[in-house]
Amino acid sequence: MRVMDFGSRADYWAAMMPAVVLALSAVVVLMIEAFARPGAETAEGAEPGGRASVAFLVTMYAMATALVASVSLGDATGPPDALIALDGFRGVAELVLLGAGLLVVALSRDYAARTGMRGGEFHALLLLALTGMLVVAAARDLILLFVGIELMSISVYVLAGYARRNPRSSEASVKYFIMGAFASAFLLYGIALLYGATGTTRLSEAALAISSGAAAGDLLLAGGVGMLLIGLGFKVAAVPFHMWTPDAYEGAPFPVTAFMATGVKAAAFVAVLRIFTVDLAGAHAQWAGAVWWLAALTMIVPNLVALQQQDLKRMLAYSSVAHAGYLLVGVAAMSDAGRSGALFYLGAYAVTTAAALALVSHLAAGRGGRSLRDFRGLGWEKPWLSAALVVLLLSLAGFPPTAGFVGKLFLLRAGLAAGEFGLAVILVLSSLVSYYYYLRVVWKMYFEESPEGASGSAPALRGAGGFRWIVVGCALAVLAAGLFPGRLIEGVEAATARAPVAADGPEVAGVEVGEAP
């Protein structure tokens, strides 16, 4: 057990090492791109399955290094009022975020090879967004939180418009930008009001001020909590604030959609879980009702709208909104079980969604369209990839031997333990509704005739960069996590159990001197 007291600057560097690694690598990738010879820039798009671009390799290496740095911080603890969190919650959150980043980048090679998307800025922006996410996961101060969320959001605004010759991508970018900036303004004003109510931007001190009743001005506190909830509600795409999501997800390039649906959502949820269920637990009366309604609406509405979607990408966008609703049950439960359940669900959901989106993109390119009709009869033509897609869709729907099922069970248990019977019932019923649109895809793939000449219309596509291995691996991992969830669950629960209660003193047994890893 390593204790950092943040007495020296080295402790800050050490505690933020994963984010530092990513930020520096983003600069390196940008520089590589700036000084690359003009002829070399199509290396990624030119030869499918060929050698990976330098930017790709540096990005993967940086994320792996950040992951190692994050894991090596796993045994460190800090004082409870520190600026930067050092606990299991942050560790698991970083694991999910970096895992999502690694997966998205690995899967993006196939898309890049197919469309000739240039890689340099994509990788640099993705690294910067990931830096912001890690800052969000580590932030114990509202200033740091705001900067992290903005670093993440601004990078993703650009990424959404990355295919700038495509008007849909630009439109997605504008819509996402306007809504995201609007949300940031709410977030900022909420932070200002919270600061006014508690007299500090430090979350642990704010928690003390609130729980001791010293947070004067119920109006300020309620306003601040409400505005914070609106701002973060936009970021996680909870229902009254979700209208940008389908447009942005549909218009953005596929890797970016996958990144928005996994990384951005996970980071925003980490912030919601940490801030509302831990630091603002004392203000439970102010936000409990609002979160209940957010969760209920977010489970019901998108599942109903998704029923009539013909475009698979848009359907997955609505499905991702619905998953935010399930996750909000974990927030409403406001317990250790809710937190660890939500983190487990975020991990399972990130792997599943990233792989499913990449797979839909890949298969749709072979069919010349990504509407439901284009997928007819696909199951018999591409058995392996189709089987993988079936597993992933079943996991999203929450069928038994998959990670999605375990995650939902986890959240359901947390909700029931917290006495949220209404939400538990809605969770089960809306999952039942969602079976229809997930299974409809499976039906089309296996039980309907392939349209005339569908397989001949596009050239046979080979997945570039080990695409098929990765996707099938994801499907197997989802199955494995569903069949043998014990170790994973124990790990997540153990990590979050010693998490973030501000009021407790730090464990000071077995003191070692903190130093940079």
Place this chain on the structure above:
Amino acid sequence: MNEAGGLAALGLHGQIAVFTSAVLFVIGAIGVLMRRNVIMVFMCIELMLTAGNVALVAFSRAHGIEGHIMVFFVMAVAAAEAAVGLAIIVAIFRHYGVVDLDRFRLLRW
């Protein structure tokens, strides 16, 4: 410095500043919802961010330096957001020839 005092601790001038910021914020929010020109919407969002800054400075009267520090971060972030936002608006103007939110309707259900 950290004793929480709510609005009463601000004194009259602080309260006036907080109410001014609230008015600014509401004007900005209404503008975002009512205006259709992307540039105007963006300016209204900047107004909302400025309202946040005013509130932070006002609360700093009672609570110490943290609010002032945050204002500098917010200004930097707003500048970055403006740069990116205007670039995005230029990009979509090239496709549509207008910057009217109602005209961007390739993506809808």
